[in-house]
Amino acid sequence: VTYVAPLDDMRFVLKHLAGLPEIATFAGFEDAEPELVEAILTEAARFAGEVLAPLNGTGDRQGCRWADGRVATPDGFPEAYRQFVEAGWHGMPASPDIGGQGMPALVSSAVAEMWKSANLSFSLCQMLTMGAVQALAHHASDELQQRYLPKMVAGEWTGTMNLTEPQAGSDLSAVRTRAEPDGDRYRLFGSKIFITWGEHDVAENIIHLVLARLPDAPPGTRGISLFVAPKFLVNVDGSLGSRNDLVCSSIEHKLGIHGSPTAVMSYGDKDGAIAYLVGQPNRGLEYMFTMMNHARLNVGLEGVAVSEAAYQKAVCYARERVQGKPIGSAQRASIIHHPDVRRMLMDMRACTEAMRALAYCTAACMDRAQHHPDAAERARNQGRVELLTPVVKGWCTENSIMIASTGIQVHGGMGYVEETGAAQYLRDARITTIYEGTTGIQANDLIGRKLSRDNGVNAGH
Amino acid sequence: MKAELEAVGSTNDTDLALIRSALTIALKAFEEATAWMLAHYDSNPREAAAGAVPYLKLTGIVTGGWQMARSARIARQLQASVEENAAFLRAKIFTARFYAEHVLPEVETYRDEITMGATATLALEEASF
Numbered sequence: 001v002t003y004v005a006p007l008d009d010m011r012f013v014l015k016h017l018a019g020l021p022e023i024a025t026f027a028g029f030e031d032a033e034p035e036l037v038e039a040i041l042t043e044a045a046r047f048a049g050e051v052l053a054p055l056n057g058t059g060d061r062q063g064c065r066w067a068d069g070r071v072a073t074p075d076g077f078p079e080a081y082r083q084f085v086e087a088g089w090h091g092m093p094a095s096p097d098i099g100g101q102g103m104p105a106l107v108s109s110a111v112a113e114m115w116k117s118a119n120l121s122f123s124l125c126q127m128l129t130m131g132a133v134q135a136l137a138h139h140a141s142d143e144l145q146q147r148y149l150p151k152m153v154a155g156e157w158t159g160t161m162n163l164t165e166p167q168a169g170s171d172l173s174a175v176r177t178r179a180e181p182d183g184d185r186y187r188l189f190g191s192k193i194f195i196t197w198g199e200h201d202v203a204e205n206i207i208h209l210v211l212a213r214l215p216d217a218p219p220g221t222r223g224i225s226l227f228v229a230p231k232f233l234v235n236v237d238g239s240l241g242s243r244n245d246l247v248c249s250s251i252e253h254k255l256g257i258h259g260s261p262t263a264v265m266s267y268g269d270k271d272g273a274i275a276y277l278v279g280q281p282n283r284g285l286e287y288m289f290t291m292m293n294h295a296r297l298n299v300g301l302e303g304v305a306v307s308e309a310a311y312q313k314a315v316c317y318a319r320e321r322v323q324g325k326p327i328g329s330a331q332r333a334s335i336i337h338h339p340d341v342r343r344m345l346m347d348m349r350a351c352t353e354a355m356r357a358l359a360y361c362t363a364a365c366m367d368r369a370q371h372h373p374d375a376a377e378r379a380r381n382q383g384r385v386e387l388l389t390p391v392v393k394g395w396c397t398e399n400s401i402m403i404a405s406t407g408i409q410v411h412g413g414m415g416y417v418e419e420t421g422a423a424q425y426l427r428d429a430r431i432t433t434i435y436e437g438t439t440g441i442q443a444n445d446l447i448g449r450k451l452s453r454d455n456g457v458n459a460g461h
Numbered sequence: 462m463k464a465e466l467e468a469v470g471s472t473n474d475t476d477l478a479l480i481r482s483a484l485t486i487a488l489k490a491f492e493e494a495t496a497w498m499l500a501h502y503d504s505n506p507r508e509a510a511a512g513a514v515p516y517l518k519l520t521g522i523v524t525g526g527w528q529m530a531r532s533a534r535i536a537r538q539l540q541a542s543v544e545e546n547a548a549f550l551r552a553k554i555f556t557a558r559f560y561a562e563h564v565l566p567e568v569e570t571y572r573d574e575i576t577m578g579a580t581a582t583l584a585l586e587e588a589s590f
Contacts, residue, residue: 008549016535017528343563350560353532353553354525361528388524394514395521443513446520451495452502 002421003053003309005045005114009353014110017357018364023104026371028095031102040092040103044111047087048118051080056119059259060424064200069247071199071261077122081155081202089115090126090155098137098145099153104371105294109301109363113356116305120428121259125158125197127298131291132159132209136228139279139287147234148207157230158203162192162210162265163288170441172285173220177212179227180272187272188212188229188246191264194435198263199231199248205240206231210267210275211284218282226284229267229275246273256427292437293366293385296393299436300359303396303429307352310400310407310425315345317411317420335410344410348403355396362388387450394442397432404429462488462527469534476558477537480530483561490572491523497576511582512575519571526565533557 014020014037024032059074084090093108094100103111115123133152136145151157168174177190188210192198199206208229217223233241245268252262267273279287318336326337335341365388368381404425408415415422433439466488469481494516502509536553539545 008546009553012532012536012549012553016539017531346556346559347563350529350556350564351525353556354529354560354564355521357528357532358521358525391517391520391524394517395525398518399521439514439517443517444510446517447498447502447509447513451498455499 002056003049003118003312005041005048005117006308007041007045009356010041010110010113013357013360014106018106018360020104020106020364023106023364023367023371026104026367026373028102028371029104029367032104032107037103037107040107041110043087044089044114047084047089048114051083052115052118052122055080055122055259057421057424059119059121060256060421060428061258061418063258064251064261066199066248066251066261069199069249071201071248071251071263073200073202073261074259077259078202080122081125084126085155090129091153093130094133094153095137098133098149104367105297105363106360106367109297109360112298113301113305113308116302117309119259120302120306121257123302124257124260125200125202126155128161128196129155129157129159131161131295132207134291134294135161135209135226135287136278138290139226140228144228144276144278147238148228148230151205152207156203157205157207158197158200159207159209160195160198160263161288162195162198162208164194165191166193170438172211172224175211175213175224177210177267179212179214179225179275179277181215182272182274186212186214186227186275186277187268188227188275189268189272191249191266193264194252195248195263195265196435197261198265199251200261204232205234208246208265209278211288212275214281221285223282224284225281226278226287227275228278229273233274244273245270255430256424257431293389295436296389296442297359297362297366299432300355300362300389300392300394300396302432303393303398303400304352304355304359306425306429306432307348307355307396307400307403310404310422310429311345311348311352313420313422313425314348314407314410317414317422318345321411321414341410344406348406351399351403355392355399358388359392359396362392383454387446390437390442390446390450393436394433394439394446397429398439400429400432401426462523465527465530465534469530474537476554477533479558480533480561483565484526484530487523487526487565487568490568491519494519494568494572494575505579507583508579511579515571515574515578519568519575522564522568522571526560529557529560 055076062074065072091099092101096102152159179186179188210227210229211224213223214225233244235241247266248263249266250264318341319334321335323335326333365381365384369378369385372378408422411420411422414420469477533554536550540550
């Protein structure tokens with residue numbers, strides 16, 4: 001067994017720390033009764049352990065392969081994705097009005113932790129799609145929503161976020177991709193990089209959300225609009241039409257998350273990629289920011305998840321590996337009996353449990369901020385969310401690098417070679433402090449917009 | 462977090478007393494670092510930004526410690542019930558104590574880094590790198 005979801009600790013945090021029993025009483029969360037939540041947790045644990053975890057190491061070794069604009073994901077990924085969709089896991093986090101299950105973010109967070117622990121690369125596809133779903137559900141016209149949302153929520157089509165360009169990384173004001181009006185739609189010209197799951201073979205269509213500039217747009221951040229551009233155009237009856245003028249021109253060779261294709265996307269090599277404006281012109285960045293807390297919490301959960309997986313692997317190895325006589329003992333024993341190995345395992349465990357508690361409690365604050373019947377409580381919890389989100393994102397991911405590294409140390413030389421799989425966690429964790437805003441960006445957000453703006457009120461100062 | 466300090470404070474419980482003591486010290490360091498940030502963010506933003514990541518980590522450790530203290534207190538209460546998983550609760554309390562004794566003390570280092578370390582961070586001329 002490669003990964004066993006830590007259900008006892010998850011249940012403890014959900015019930016006793018994050019307050020799921022109270023959250024389940026809020027209007028909209030009627031379905032989150034204890035029996036159903038328990039069934040979701042145990043079934044997700046089974047799926048994560050039996051279907052996703054076995055593909056983690058093989059996906060890392062094989063990686064994704066690009067040829068002529070097409071990307072093949074690692075062996076087993078398309079089939080696992082089909083099962084993931086069929087079992088209904090894909091749309092679970094979405095709200096019921098667009099085809100989801102209406103579970104609190106708190107419950108979805110525990111489930112997401114399992115996908116991320118079992119197979120971080122695989123989990124990114126759903127995470128990006130649900131981000132695109134949120135953006136469309138909040139900001140797109142009814143027509144666009146009807147065209148794209150049902151199939152995206154169900155997982156028949158996947159979604160991406162096209163923000164970064166070579167000259168526009170942390171500073172999106174430098175975005176250059178152009179959108180030229182063409183009747184009631186637009187044509188996109190430009191190049192986007194670092195597009196997670198930007199091209200793949202697990203679903204029949206890919207719906208790209210793209211930041212671009214209109215011809216008359218003001219410079220800087222106030223001149224960026226959000227567009228939706230499908231890989232295959234969608235006919236009026238919902239069937240797939242012709243191939244759009246957008247192509248994956250290559251994929252990146254990366255330190256980790258080898259099973260997740262990171263695409264370079266080229267828009268408008270011919271007559272322009274057909275795209276539709278989402279919401280109002282020049283408000284694209286603002287729309288992105290409305291989803292930021294959720295996206296950052298999700299990446300913080302990746303830190304929790306990789307740490308948990310690295311801890312489990314280290315404990316497993318420490319129990320099996322017989323080496324030397326522990327101080328004060330006459331017998332040779334497995335290394336878990338050596339005090340320094342105990343110290344390392346306790347350090348990994350204690351930090352991971354603290355991170356899980358903080359991340360889940362922040363998800364619970366999001367649920368209260370949205371659904372608590374009392375307006376003052378909603379506002380108080382939103383303040384908490386604003387303060388804690390950059391902390392969860394930055395702290396949990398920075399810790400995950402240290403924890404995965406300690407996991408290698410427990411393995412000794414066997415951790416430094418790739419066969420044991422301990423090294424993969426360190427390589428996979430390494431991206432989490434970078435994407436969705438580096439640790440430096442999170443920290444500036446914390447001391448600037450969050451702490452100084454409210455003069456420390458939410459920090460309990 | 463201060464409310465938790467009161468709640469976790471039991472006089473004859475060694476584990477909870479140790480956790481309370483470590484959290485008290487850590488909270489003080491958090492307050493000192495926060496006060497410094499609020500005092501310097503407007504007047505000296507470069508020095509404040511130089512300590513931003515240490516401040517984020519300090520905040521993570523303290524808020525994580527707050528949750529671990531809650532965990533230990535609740536686990537202790539649940540130990541009275543026979544239906545609960547005794548091994549899980551014992552492990553939770555000692556894991557929280559480990560966190561209090563091994564992780565929480567790091568916040569004092571981060572506080573010093575934030576409140577005293579910015580000058581050297583920013584001192585070198587670009588050509589000296």
